Amino acid sequence: MSSSKKMCVSLVPIFNHLEEEEMKKIVELSNSKKYKKGEIIFRSGESENHLYIVHKGKVKIFRLTESGKEQFIRTMESGDFLGELSLFTKNKHNSFAEAMTDVEICVIERNDFQKLLYQFPAISLKVLEELSSRLESAEKLVSQLSSQDAEIRVASYLMELVDIHGKTEIMLPMSKKDLASYLGTTQETLSRKLSGFQQKGYIKQSGQRKIHIIDMAAIRQIIGSRDLRCKNSSR
Amino acid sequence: MSSSKKMCVSLVPIFNHLEEEEMKKIVELSNSKKYKKGEIIFRSGESENHLYIVHKGKVKIFRLTESGKEQFIRTMESGDFLGELSLFTKNKHNSFAEAMTDVEICVIERNDFQKLLYQFPAISLKVLEELSSRLESAEKLVSQLSSQDAEIRVASYLMELVDIHGKTEIMLPMSKKDLASYLGTTQETLSRKLSGFQQKGYIKQSGQRKIHIIDMAAIRQIIGSRDLRCKNSSR
DNA sequence: CGGTGCGTTGATGTTGCTCAAAGGATGTGG
DNA sequence: CCACATCCTTTGAGCAACATCAACGCACCG
Numbered sequence: 052m053s054s055s056k057k058m059c060v061s062l063v064p065i066f067n068h069l070e071e072e073e074m075k076k077i078v079e080l081s082n083s084k085k086y087k088k089g090e091i092i093f094r095s096g097e098s099e100n101h102l103y104i105v106h107k108g109k110v111k112i113f114r115l116t117e118s119g120k121e122q123f124i125r126t127m128e129s130g131d132f133l134g135e136l137s138l139f140t141k142n143k144h145n146s147f148a149e150a151m152t153d154v155e156i157c158v159i160e161r162n163d164f165q166k167l168l169y170q171f172p173a174i175s176l177k178v179l180e181e182l183s184s185r186l187e188s189a190e191k192l193v194s195q196l197s198s199q200d201a202e203i204r205v206a207s208y209l210m211e212l213v214d215i216h217g218k219t220e221i222m223l224p225m226s227k228k229d230l231a232s233y234l235g236t237t238q239e240t241l242s243r244k245l246s247g248f249q250q251k252g253y254i255k256q257s258g259q260r261k262i263h264i265i266d267m268a269a270i271r272q273i274i275g276s277r278d279l280r281c282k283n284s285s286r
Numbered sequence: 287m288s289s290s291k292k293m294c295v296s297l298v299p300i301f302n303h304l305e306e307e308e309m310k311k312i313v314e315l316s317n318s319k320k321y322k323k324g325e326i327i328f329r330s331g332e333s334e335n336h337l338y339i340v341h342k343g344k345v346k347i348f349r350l351t352e353s354g355k356e357q358f359i360r361t362m363e364s365g366d367f368l369g370e371l372s373l374f375t376k377n378k379h380n381s382f383a384e385a386m387t388d389v390e391i392c393v394i395e396r397n398d399f400q401k402l403l404y405q406f407p408a409i410s411l412k413v414l415e416e417l418s419s420r421l422e423s424a425e426k427l428v429s430q431l432s433s434q435d436a437e438i439r440v441a442s443y444l445m446e447l448v449d450i451h452g453k454t455e456i457m458l459p460m461s462k463k464d465l466a467s468y469l470g471t472t473q474e475t476l477s478r479k480l481s482g483f484q485q486k487g488y489i490k491q492s493g494q495r496k497i498h499i500i501d502m503a504a505i506r507q508i509i510g511s512r513d514l515r516c517k518n519s520s521r
Numbered sequence: 522c523g524g525t526g527c528g529t530t531g532a533t534g535t536t537g538c539t540c541a542a543a544g545g546a547t548g549t550g551g
Numbered sequence: 552c553c554a555c556a557t558c559c560t561t562t563g564a565g566c567a568a569c570a571t572c573a574a575c576g577c578a579c580c581g
Contacts, residue, residue: 197431
């Protein structure tokens with residue numbers, strides 16, 4: 052119990068650089084909770100009073116679109132923290148968190164966390180870093196979504212995965228259904244696009260989530276081809 | 287000169303709560319710069335070594351879409367700061383900043399700013415707050431963009447402005463061109479949608495950017511009408 | 522004034538959403 | 552261990568929304 056609490060604290064990048072003693076203090080403030088796959092951890096509209104730290108498992112964060120569709124925002128894995136937004140602004144949650152697998156989470160009270168920030172400025176810096184990078188990826192996502200072309204979005208995403216994995220064998224980190232939502236399209240369209248790529252020999256799908264990239268150049272072409280469609284004459 | 291520096295520091299929410307003396311220190315670290323309307327303040331890809339604080343005027347932040355289109359991210363006005371991302375992660379800029387009007391900006395060196403954060407934990411908290419709320423609006427934007435329907439996006443945006451202004455007379459904070467980009471659509475579509483609303487008597491446009499909301503209820507209808515379109519039979 | 526960029530409107534084509542139906546994959550309980 | 556339920560995935564067909572192209576009116580600026 053206490054050990055799993057300790058695990059949490061020592062896991063998270065925002066804490067794990069602290070001295071033994073300081074960590075101990077934090078451990079005392081934290082609580083451990085478990086959720087089964089599919090359980091909702093919090094709902095949009097609920098008021099936020101905690102910092103959640105994912106200790107074990109995977110959590111999916113999503114919103115509901117104005118028009119009622121589920122919009123996948125991101126996944127959180129071991130070491131990630133969430134609930135950060137309302138920690139400072141006293142707002143309500145504006146998104147949902149659902150356990151994608153069985154999950155263990157450590158929880159710290161809002162007020163306690165704020166005190167920690169005052170006590171240990173270094174923590175603030177870590178949190179800042181994390182928020183910055185999260186903001187960055189959110190803005191990147193925005194930029195991708197407004198690329199009208201679903202094909203380009205899919206292609207970009209594949210390239211992104213290649214970069215992350217560092218090889219041409221990639222695994223989708225979520226179901227195609229969720230991925231479609233993340234990319235701002237539908238399951239059907241995503242499925243068609245991938246099948247299309249496969250037919251043209253750009254990729255090879257195996258199993259549910261494994262994709263082998265065969266012709267990177269061709270895929271890059273797609274991304275950079277905003278006016279190929281104009282007419283083949285002009286360029 | 288020095289007075290305009292001081293203005294900057296006392297303007298920004300992240301600093302203006304500090305003691306006179308502390309501010310003085312900060313003033314010493316800052317520099318003032320001016321840009322003419324249309325000038326680029328920084329470009330995507332340039333490395334980031336400064337915190338910019340907008341003192342006077344308006345700045346537009348945008349990215350270039352994978353497909354080469356301009357994607358409007360946000361505007362920054364007096365008191366807002368930017369350049370925050372790379373301040374912590376040592377990255378390159380991933381967006382462009384362009385002066386929408388003549389602009390005065392205060393600049394602080396990256397390293398100096400980091401020192402400030404260590405010295406005054408309260409600053410970190412302010413920055414955290416700001417980043418949080420920025421992240422929130424980015425995620426909201428994501429959620430809106432993936433609402434396939436441009437009409438809904440336009441309607442939502444109008445309602446948002448009404449909330450902000452607190453009245454039914456609203457001013458667009460940017461050109462329709464930029465707004466279209468922000469909403470992930472084109473000038474033409476935006477123009478048509480607005481004309482459409484006007485024809486149905488929901489709104490009244492006057493001048494370039496002034497809009498009077500007449501029938502809020504109708505507009506709210508649009509937003510919540512994900513399956514009205516099924517068949518006209520239902521209404 | 523001519524020039525440049527923004528805003529509007531019209532016509533046309535295409536992407537990708539919707540609905541529908543059926544084939545895997547996975548899991549649950551008998 | 553099998554039968555059944557559920558969820559994810561794939562494929563098909565039709566249609567509406569929206570991007571694109573094009574042309575013109577309008578404002579702002581030198």
